[in-house]
Amino acid sequence: MRNIGRLPRPPVLVGHAFGGLLAQQLLARGLAAGAVAVAPVQFRGVLRLPPVQMASLLPVLRNPLNVRKIVRQTPQHFRRDFANAVSERESNDMLATCVMPAPGRPLFQAALANVNPRTPVRVDTTVDRGPLLLVGAGRDRVVPASVVRATARRYRKSTSPTEYVEVEGSGHSLVIDHSWQILAETVLAFLDRPGLSPEAADG
Numbered sequence: 001m002r003n004i005g006r007l008p009r010p011p012v013l014v015g016h017a018f019g020g021l022l023a024q025q026l027l028a029r030g031l032a033a034g035a036v037a038v039a040p041v042q043f044r045g046v047l048r049l050p051p052v053q054m055a056s057l058l059p060v061l062r063n064p065l066n067v068r069k070i071v072r073q074t075p076q077h078f079r080r081d082f083a084n085a086v087s088e089r090e091s092n093d094m095l096a097t098c099v100m101p102a103p104g105r106p107l108f109q110a111a112l113a114n115v116n117p118r119t120p121v122r123v124d125t126t127v128d129r130g131p132l133l134l135v136g137a138g139r140d141r142v143v144p145a146s147v148v149r150a151t152a153r154r155y156r157k158s159t160s161p162t163e164y165v166e167v168e169g170s171g172h173s174l175v176i177d178h179s180w181q182i183l184a185e186t187v188l189a190f191l192d193r194p195g196l197s198p199e200a201a202d203g
Contacts, residue, residue, distance in 0.1 A: 004031050010130075012196050014187060016175045017041055017143060018106055020134075024123045027130060034130040034196045036187050039143040039172055040151060041106075044113040044122040048150035056081035056141045061111055066104035073099065085139045085171030090178065098176045125154045131161040133190040135183065142172040163190060 004011065004026065010033040015023035020040025027035040042048065059077055060066050073082065075095055082099075083091035113121035134152045136145030145166050152164040165186055167174055174183050191197040 009033070012036075012191060014038070015040070017172070018110075021110075021121065021123070024132065027132060028124040028127050030127075030129065032130060034132065034191065034194065036133045036135065036190065037151075038135040038175055038183065039137050039140055039148060040134065041110045041121070041143060042113070042147050042151055043110075043154075044116075044119050045125075045154055046147065046151050047114060048147045050144050050146055052141050053144055053147065057107060057111060060104050060107050067108045069104050070101045071104045071107075072101045081141045081172065083171060083173045083177065084141055085137075085169060086173060086177045091173075094173060094176055123154075125158055127158075127160075129158075129160045131190070131194045131196065132163070133187065134162070134164045135186065136164065136166045137170040137172060137174050138166055138168040139170060140172045140174075161194065165190070 010031065012034045013023040013026055013032045014036040015021070016038040018041050020037030021043060023032070023035040023037050024040060024043070026032050060071050073095070075092060078095045078099065079088060079091040083094055086094075109119060110121050113119045132155070134148050136148035138145055149164060152162065155162040167179070167183060167186065170179050170183075171177075174180065188197055
């Protein structure tokens with residue numbers, strides 16, 4: 001985070017899941033000109049927790065020892081929850097080429113954000129900041145679109161530009177599966193309105 005402030009101009013951040021949470025945090029701290037949060041993990045104050053989301057997290061959360069472990073998704077778990085909107089073949093290809101094991105701790109931190117007053121999983125939604133786009137995926141089981149809409153409602157008192165858009169028919173894998181271009185065009189259209197698109201920056 002220290003290096004981001006040394007850039008010649010504030011960047012535009014695009015993040016997915018935990019990356020979407022981080023993008024919102026950095027935007028709120030004034031370290032970005034704008035941000036796009038794609039299916040972002042909910043932060044403290046977002047109370048929406050649909051059963052389908054809880055079911056997707058249980059393979060990790062049901063074992064408290066996973067908080068100190070690197071966790072891996074099985075092909076079945078990945079297909080059911082992360083890549084449920086694509087074919088089995090595409091799901092297997094993504095798992096083999098795009099997915100890495102990850103620490104379990106962030107999942108526990110996010111799951112307990114609303115019961116831990118000292119949680120790092122929080123965002124200041126009232127501060128003056130650059131434009132923010134929140135993207136939900138219509139068939140997402142990991143961070144359902146209803147959760148992203150609940151996140152958007154946390155910004156309702158903000159005077160800074162905040163938009164929500166939903167990509168119908170997509171799952172949590174929308175950033176890496178065959179529908180990535182739809183997402184990319186949505187993001188670029190959003191960035192073009194306040195003059196934050198790559199073309200505007202180059203000009």
